[in-house]
Amino acid sequence: MVQTVHLTSSAQLYENDTGDLAIRFENNEVYAGVGADSEKSFVTEALEMLNSGEHPPQWQKIPFRKLLNDGHDWHLVSSLGYLDGDKNRPAVGLDVKPEALGKQARRYLQPDMPQVLA
Numbered sequence: 001m002v003q004t005v006h007l008t009s010s011a012q013l014y015e016n017d018t019g020d021l022a023i024r025f026e027n028n029e030v031y032a033g034v035g036a037d038s039e040k041s042f043v044t045e046a047l048e049m050l051n052s053g054e055h056p057p058q059w060q061k062i063p064f065r066k067l068l069n070d071g072h073d074w075h076l077v078s079s080l081g082y083l084d085g086d087k088n089r090p091a092v093g094l095d096v097k098p099e100a101l102g103k104q105a106r107r108y109l110q111p112d113m114p115q116v117l118a
Helices: 042-052 063-069 103-112
Strands: 007-015 022-023 030-032 060-062 075-083 090-094
Touching: 007 042, 007 103, 022 042, 022 063, 022 103, 042 075, 042 090, 042 103, 060 063, 060 103, 075 103, 090 103
Parallel strands: none
Antiparallel strands: 007 022, 007 075, 022 030, 030 060, 075 090
16 A cells, blocks of 8 residues: 655755755755764754754855856755654655765765665
C-alpha cells in the first residue's frame, strides 16, 4: 500500500555550480555560507533557525534575487518541512537525485538521510 505524504515546506537547501550552499526560508529570507564549518546537519540548523530565529555566525543574509540571477546556477536540492503540516513531525526530502549532490551538500544532508546517501 502506498501512502501519500504532504510536506509543508519551511526551508529549502540550494546548491550552486561551485558547490556553495544557501538556505531559503518560507519568508524568503536567504542565508549563504551554510553547512561550511558546521558539525550540524541541514535539518538541525534549519529547525534551530525556524524555532529560535537565531543562526550560526558564519551564515550571511543575501537577497533572494541572488539565488535567481547571480550567474552561479543555484538550484534546489532539498526541502525541509512538516508532515501534513504537523510541527512535531519534521521531514526532509531530496529534490534532485542523490548522485547530483555536490560534496558539501551530501555531507550536510548525510545525517538526515543516511539510508539514501549511504
